Each structure stands twice: as structure tokens, then as C-alpha cells.
Amino acid sequence: xxxxxxxxxxxxxxxxxxxxxxxxxxxxxxxxxxxxxxxxxxxx
Amino acid sequence: xxxxxxxxxxxxxxxxxxxxxxxxxxxxxxxxxxxxxxxxxxxxxxxxxxxxxxxxxxxxxxxxxxxxxxxxxxxxxxxxxxxxxxxxxxxxxxxxxxxxxxxxxxxxxxxxxxxxxxxxxxxxxxxxxxxxxxxxxxxxxxxxxxxxxxxxxxxxxxxxxxxxxxxxxxxxxxxxxxxxxxxxxxxxxxxxxxxxxxxxxxxxxxxxxxxxxxxxxxxxxxxxxxxxxxxxxxxxxxxxxxxxxxxxxxxxxxxxxxxxxxxxxxxxxxxxxxxxxxxxxxxxxxxxxxxxxxxxxxxxxxxxxxxxxxxxxxxxxxxxxxxxxxxxxxxxxxxxxxxxxxxx
Numbered sequence: 565x566x567x568x569x570x571x572x573x574x575x576x577x578x579x580x581x582x583x584x585x586x587x588x589x590x591x592x593x594x595x596x597x598x599x600x601x602x603x604x605x606x607x608x
Numbered sequence: 609x610x611x612x613x614x615x616x617x618x619x620x621x622x623x624x625x626x627x628x629x630x631x632x633x634x635x636x637x638x639x640x641x642x643x644x645x646x647x648x649x650x651x652x653x654x655x656x657x658x659x660x661x662x663x664x665x666x667x668x669x670x671x672x673x674x675x676x677x678x679x680x681x682x683x684x685x686x687x688x689x690x691x692x693x694x695x696x697x698x699x700x701x702x703x704x705x706x707x708x709x710x711x712x713x714x715x716x717x718x719x720x721x722x723x724x725x726x727x728x729x730x731x732x733x734x735x736x737x738x739x740x741x742x743x744x745x746x747x748x749x750x751x752x753x754x755x756x757x758x759x760x761x762x763x764x765x766x767x768x769x770x771x772x773x774x775x776x777x778x779x780x781x782x783x784x785x786x787x788x789x790x791x792x793x794x795x796x797x798x799x800x801x802x803x804x805x806x807x808x809x810x811x812x813x814x815x816x817x818x819x820x821x822x823x824x825x826x827x828x829x830x831x832x833x834x835x836x837x838x839x840x841x842x843x844x845x846x847x848x849x850x851x852x853x854x855x856x857x858x859x860x861x862x863x864x865x866x867x868x869x870x871x872x873x874x875x876x877x878x879x880x881x882x883x884x885x886x887x888x889x890x891x892x893x894x895x896x897x898x899x900x901x902x903x904x905x906x907x908x909x910x911x912x913x914x915x916x917x918x919x920x921x922x923x924x925x926x927x928x929x930x931x932x933x934x935x936x937x938x939x940x941x942x943x944x945x946x947x948x949x950x951x952x
Contacts, residue, residue: 576622579626580625587828593835594830594831594832594833
């Protein structure tokens, strides 16, 4: 398992890094959508 | 890592780790962030309605949980969040019909904390029938009055108008449900569309599931939509401000006038409540039009802008009024109704 992860470490670390960056950018730039959330959740 | 040919195993590991990460984020979010969906004993508070798009399920009782509140909701046999009112009038008591949306339905507060209940409790000679339905626009309120509300034979019709009504009145669907809507024809007459209202299709049902049953994914999607909006504004930054479309304003005004006309036919008087969510320019437009038509109206902006008050009047992360906000609305409304001679 460790040997497997070591061999494929870039295939693990690079996507996780990209995911973290993408989410950080999305949540930082997308701030202010809370009102939309509130109105969306008013009806089910 | 060899780049000269595709390493399928490595690619599989990458896809797997992304999927695992997203699944863990969703699970973590569901555990850490309280669910916003309501929980009921057996069924939903809302159901499809062929004429109005959606309506409250009659006879439902349940709890709505939210990060900022947990409230009990009971709908009577007529689907109203109110006590039972027979259609027949009681001698010696006057009656007001409230046609509102989520604010007046009492999103976030207990039933006895809703402003209409507060005013009603102070004036036992008045009945205030709360026919508000969460998510309704002015168009559905007009239809409700014509189709069902008139059976209550009210003396006064109270119509709160919110900022989101202006855009919502132009739409054929909202909150993953189709809805009736009105268009103005060449002569400016209102023409009803989307009758009978189609039931939600598979895509809308999936969207409803996605937004109500996921926490992290729906949050990511909303942020993505917000970022798209930022990009779109940036792309048009050099073009100068576009004139504000009056389509929604004109339609909303005409819908209010149609409610006023229906009220007059019923022998009732219309009173409009302009809520503080309204932008100043929108408030002045609607206010001017209502004055021109001789319709009594109250803007709640001043009541909510009281500089002496440090009390929070709405929820921290939600535009709806909390219990303190409802008390402010009740006080302002009562004073206005007294001034207008509606209340003795």
C-alpha cells in the first residue's frame, strides 16, 4: 500500500492540490451568495 | 511519472482520490452544518397545485430545522398556517385576508410570533386570515384571491410586496416548481399563462433533490453561479450602466392594480405593505404608482431603520424576519391601520 502510494504520489497530491485551490477560489470569489441560499431553501 | 504515454492506473488513482475527497467533504458538511431541509412526520409541507403551481399540504404538522431556528409548522384543513376559519363570516367581527409569501407565512418563527397573529391578538373584533404561501409571487397571490381567497369574504386585503416579487413575477418556474404567470399584451392587458400548471419534470425534481439533500455540493454550485455573475459583470464593465428594465416593475404594478380591482369587486379594501427588502428606487417607483392609483400603502423601511434599535430584526444569514422583526412589523402595521381608520 505504502509502495503503491509512493509510486503514485503525484497522482494523489496534484489532484488534491488542484481541488483545494479550485474550492478556495470558488468560495472566495463566490462570497455574497448567502441571500440566494436563503431564498432557495424557503420552499421544498 | 511517465508523461510520454497515458498512465491509466495513475489516472484512475487521481479520479478516485478526487471522488473520495468530494464524498468526504459532502459527508463532513452534512455532519457539521445543520440540514436546512424541514423534517416532517410523514409528508412535505408543500404539494403540486394545478392552478397555483404549489400550495401547502392541508393538515400537515411538522418541524422545520435550520441552522438558526427550529420551528413547528401546522397547516389547517385549508392549507393555511393559521387556525381554522369557516368561510362564513361571524357577526360583529371584521375580517382581513393576508396574501403574502414566506415572510408572512412565518419562515423562521413560531405561528404566534407572526405579525398578523400579534395584531389579531390585540384586536379581538378582527379576524386576520393568513393565506400566505412560501415562495408565492404577486401573480400567484392574485390568482389565489380570485380562485380561493374571495370565499373568505374579507373587508380588507393585506398585500405585502417584496423585492424578489419583481423578478419572480416574470418567471414561469421558481424553486423547482412551475408556476402560473401573467404577460401584458399589446394593449397592456394581463394575460394568464401556464394554465394548467405543468407538474415538476424530472430535471426539476433532481434539482430539488440536489439542493435540499446535499450540503457541500449545493453550496459549491451556488458559489459557482455567483462567480459566473462576477465574470459576466466584469465582461460588460466597459459598456456603461444599462438602463434598469422596468418590465418587472410594470408587471408587478399591474398585478397589484388587478388585486385592487378584484378587492373592489368583492367590496374589500386593499392595503399594500412594502417591505424593507425593497431597494429605495424600487420602493419609490411602486409607492408613486400606488399613490397615483389611490391605494393605501405602508413602507416598512423607516420602522426597520430605527437608529435607536440595536436589536437584530432578521436572521444573521437569512433575509427573513425573526420574532423581533415580526414585532416591529406588527407595531408599524397596527399604527398604520389605526391611522387609516381600518382598526378602531
